[in-house]
Amino acid sequence: MSALSGRAWPGNVRELENAVARVLALSEGGEIGVSALAADESTTREASGAAGPKTSPGTMRAEVAAFERGLVERTLAATGGNQSEAARRLGVTRMTLIEKMKRYGLRRGGAA
Numbered sequence: 001m002s003a004l005s006g007r008a009w010p011g012n013v014r015e016l017e018n019a020v021a022r023v024l025a026l027s028e029g030g031e032i033g034v035s036a037l038a039a040d041e042s043t044t045r046e047a048s049g050a051a052g053p054k055t056s057p058g059t060m061r062a063e064v065a066a067f068e069r070g071l072v073e074r075t076l077a078a079t080g081g082n083q084s085e086a087a088r089r090l091g092v093t094r095m096t097l098i099e100k101m102k103r104y105g106l107r108r109g110g111a112a
Contacts, residue, residue: 025075025089069104072097076106 072090079085087097101107 021091022071025071025078025091065104068100069106072100072104073106076101 072086075086075089076083079089083097083101084094087094090097092100
């Protein structure tokens with residue numbers, strides 16, 4: 001709790017929800033440690049441009065699609081391509097996951 005409350009949340013509740021969803025989707029056990037939150041914070045900082053300014057920001061739709069594709073791809077890789085487990089971690093049905101995989105051109109193991 002101190003790791004969560006000690007971190008700046010410029011996006012407020014939405015950013016907190018997204019961070020928790022990412023960590024849950026990528027966690028392998030039933031418990032989330034401070035190290036997972038720290039890793040997520042550095043990943044979020046890099047993705048948001050905190051490591052350096054973006055030269056040409058994309059549209060919101062493109063940015064969301066890129067984030068979603070990456071999340072699905074990482075989750076599939078973390079589950080060894082197990083679609084049922086990946087869907088469970090992402091909080092979606094297996095059919096929704098399959099639709100997203102088709103949309104983003106992902107194969108079973110997460111690679112395009």
